[in-house]
Amino acid sequence: MKSTACTDCPTAKVASLLSDMWTMLIVRDLIKQPMRFNELMESLEGISTRTLTLKLKRLESLSIINKRELRYQLTPSGTRLAPVIAEMEKYGKKYL
């Protein structure tokens, strides 16, 4: 978003980074292990090839993931999102 608040609020930056469901779930999957396009398609039930392609490209452009030999994996920067996902998982397990 282009709200000025987003420019300097760290939370807003992350919110913007992860601001759609598929993106969060891709990161969730890649934390566990590198995965191929097709494996992601199976894990993310309901996603279209188009959307998966677009989400992966965006995450690549943000240096959250990279692709090597047809496998997508988190970059060091992306790996550091793990605690965020972990907290989401904790909350989901306990309260949803």
Add this chain to the structure above:
Amino acid sequence: MKSTACTDCPTAKVASLLSDMWTMLIVRDLIKQPMRFNELMESLEGISTRTLTLKLKRLESLSIINKRELRYQLTPSGTRLAPVIAEMEKYGKKYL
């Protein structure tokens, strides 16, 4: 989303709950203190009254927030999202 994966994955449930930017930022704000409609409007620069209304209603219906005397505040359940937001903030501060 209606992916079957979402039904049982705790992370996906939270992803679904927080799956848009404004919602995350509303929670971020209300963690600090209860706020009025107008205060939220000022904090969330760029949001429209329509969207703020809708997001607040959705969060109410999910029992993440409630309204008392024109002030919105987190419920106990909503308060427990604080660690998630905190991790987002940490990441944003360090790496973005």
Add this chain to the structure above:
DNA sequence: CAGGATCCCGCGGGATACTG
């Protein structure tokens, strides 16, 4: 000030078909 009601537009994203 705290919203509700309308109008309207863009784009996110599914479905499908095709290619290397």
Add this chain to the structure above:
DNA sequence: CAGTATCCCGCGGGATCCTG
């Protein structure tokens, strides 16, 4: 298998005006 290319539709969400 790993995408790319189109087509097309819904709805998310801004702008604006109105009310208690």
